[in-house]
Amino acid sequence: MKKYLLSFMVAVLFLPSLAQAATFESGDEVYIDTKISDDLYASGGVLSVQKGVNGDLIAAGGKVDINEEITQDLMVAGGDISVNGAIGDDVRMAGGSIRIDATIKGDLLAAGGDVSLADSSFVGGDVNMGAGNIMLGGVINGDLRLAGGSVYLNSDVKGDVTLYNFDKIKFGPSARIQGDLSYRYAKELEIPTGMVNGDVVYKNIPESQIEANMPVIFAGFSLFSLLATLFFGLFLIWLGRYYVIHVSTTAYEITLKSLGVGFLVLILTPIAALILLITTIGVPMALVLMAFWFVALYVAKVMAAILIGFKIVKVSGKSSFSRIFGSFALGALIFMLIGMVPIVGWVINLVITLIALGSLTLYESEVFVQLRKKKLI
Numbered sequence: 338m339k340k341y342l343l344s345f346m347v348a349v350l351f352l353p354s355l356a357q358a359a360t361f362e363s364g365d366e367v368y369i370d371t372k373i374s375d376d377l378y379a380s381g382g383v384l385s386v387q388k389g390v391n392g393d394l395i396a397a398g399g400k401v402d403i404n405e406e407i408t409q410d411l412m413v414a415g416g417d418i419s420v421n422g423a424i425g426d427d428v429r430m431a432g433g434s435i436r437i438d439a440t441i442k443g444d445l446l447a448a449g450g451d452v453s454l455a456d457s458s459f460v461g462g463d464v465n466m467g468a469g470n471i472m473l474g475g476v477i478n479g480d481l482r483l484a485g486g487s488v489y490l491n492s493d494v495k496g497d498v499t500l501y502n503f504d505k506i507k508f509g510p511s512a513r514i515q516g517d518l519s520y521r522y523a524k525e526l527e528i529p530t531g532m533v534n535g536d537v538v539y540k541n542i543p544e545s546q547i548e549a550n551m552p553v554i555f556a557g558f559s560l561f562s563l564l565a566t567l568f569f570g571l572f573l574i575w576l577g578r579y580y581v582i583h584v585s586t587t588a589y590e591i592t593l594k595s596l597g598v599g600f601l602v603l604i605l606t607p608i609a610a611l612i613l614l615i616t617t618i619g620v621p622m623a624l625v626l627m628a629f630w631f632v633a634l635y636v637a638k639v640m641a642a643i644l645i646g647f648k649i650v651k652v653s654g655k656s657s658f659s660r661i662f663g664s665f666a667l668g669a670l671i672f673m674l675i676g677m678v679p680i681v682g683w684v685i686n687l688v689i690t691l692i693a694l695g696s697l698t699l700y701e702s703e704v705f706v707q708l709r710k711k712k713l714i
Contacts, residue, residue: 359392363650363667365659367398376409378649380667382659384415389422395674397666401432410443414563414670418449427462429674431563435468444479456491456511463496474511497535508532566669570639574662579654581661584640585647587703588696596688599637599695606630633694640693641686642669 359376362369367381369388376392384398389406394413396403401415408425418432420439427443435447438455444462445454452468454460458475469486480496488500491509497516500506506522508529517535518528525539574581588595610626613619646668652661672689675682 361649363660363663365657365663367663378667378671380646380650380663380670382663386422395667395670397670398663412670412674414567414666414673431673454492474509480516563669563673566639566642566672567666569635570642570665570669571662573636573639574643574658574665578658578661581640581643582647582652582654584693584696584700585644587700588640588644588692589648591696591699592692595692595695595699597695598698599691599693602630602633602694602698603691633697634690637690637694637697638672639669640697641689642672644668644689644693645671 359378360373362377362379362381364381366383367379367385369377369379369384369386369390372388373390373392376394377386377390378395379386380397382399384396384400385402385404386394386396386407387404389408391408393410394403394407396411396413396415398415400417401413401419403411403413403418403420403422405422406425407422410426411420411424411428411430413420413429414431416433418430418435420428420430420435420437422439424439424441424443428437428441428445428447430445430447430449432449433451435449435452436455437445437447437453438458440459442461445460445464445466447465448467450468451470452466453472454464454475456474460475460477460479463479464473464477464481464483466482467484471483471485471488472491473481473483473489474491475493477492477494477496481492481494481498482501483490483499484501487505487507489507489509490498491511493511493513493515495515498514498518498520500518500520500522506520506526512529512532514533514535517538518533519538520526522539528537606626607630610623610630613623613626643665646664646666649667649671650660650664652664672686676686
């Protein structure tokens with residue numbers, strides 16, 4: 338049973354696709370040039386989808402190009418993302434540069450440095466975006482909520498538009514808003530006559546709209562968290578790829594023990610630090626102990642993403658750096674996405690993080706014992 342606990346936890350991540358098969362692809366360069374008849378999980382330095390996917394696409398990569406139809410959801414994270422095919426349901430994206438020229442039947446959630454929506458695009462639901470620079474064209478059939486540095490709006494929006502905290506706001510000649518326009522800006526704008534069918538509100542964001550802004554805030558926070566995880570994971574894998582492989586092997590082989598040890602480290606470390614704080618002489622040791630504890634928790638979070646990725650895309654000591662990092666990047670994206678599911682997702686991520694924390698502790702303990710036996714310390 339204990340050998341399959343982590344496999345079960347990872348499997349729970351894929352509840353939406355348990356009823357059907359899934360395809361997994363990872364490598365330095367991944368080109369999808371044959372039609373996929375089920376869900377696709379893919380990662381790579383360069384990822385190009387040239388044939389359709391009859392299901393969900395979950396992808397991560399340095400450069401991601403999607404040029405064919407995805408019949409269901411699209412979830413992608415990357416440095417440079419381009420979407421040119423039709424999407425059958427919702428889209429969730431995080432990246433440095435995002436370009437969209439597509440028909441999206443559901444909602445669009447995007448966070449990045451630069452985000453653009455082409456004039457020929459269509460979004461059937463709501464759009465929530467957070468970015469440094471936003472350029473929007475096309476048709477948006479629902480509400481539009483934006484937050485960031487600058488925005489150029491040239492879309493036909495059928496619902497309401499809310500703009501938050503922009504340094505620069507400009508409207509294009511094709512901009513139309515069928516609902517209300519609410520914005521916060523350094524000065525009141527001259528709204529072109531006939532552009533807004535509803536009311537125009539220029540003031541601080543009302544309390545009633547704070548909840549409506551949460552998707553944009555959450556998208557920005559998720560992007561920052563994902564990029565931080567990818568950066569730290571890149572450094573960790575570059576510094577010691579064999580280290581992360583050995584730790585993951587420990588997690589897979591003694592999963593229940595790793596979970597138990599991780600739980601004990603999580604609970605007992607703050608208690609020990611509190612006891613040390615009671616004594617004057619123990620204060621420095623308590624501070625050092627808590628510092629190590631916080632570092633260990635963050636490393637465990639990164640290792641949790643590695644455990645998920647390595648379970649999906651198999652790696653070994655002979656695997657290339659790009660394959661190992663690609664596997665981790667896919668795991669990091671899935672870790673982020675499952676964390677968006679209230680309660681159940683949080684519990685799953687916590688359990689996998691505790692397994693990672695326990696396996697880190699057990700492996701470090703074993704290394705320490707071996708070094709003592711060899712009288713190296």
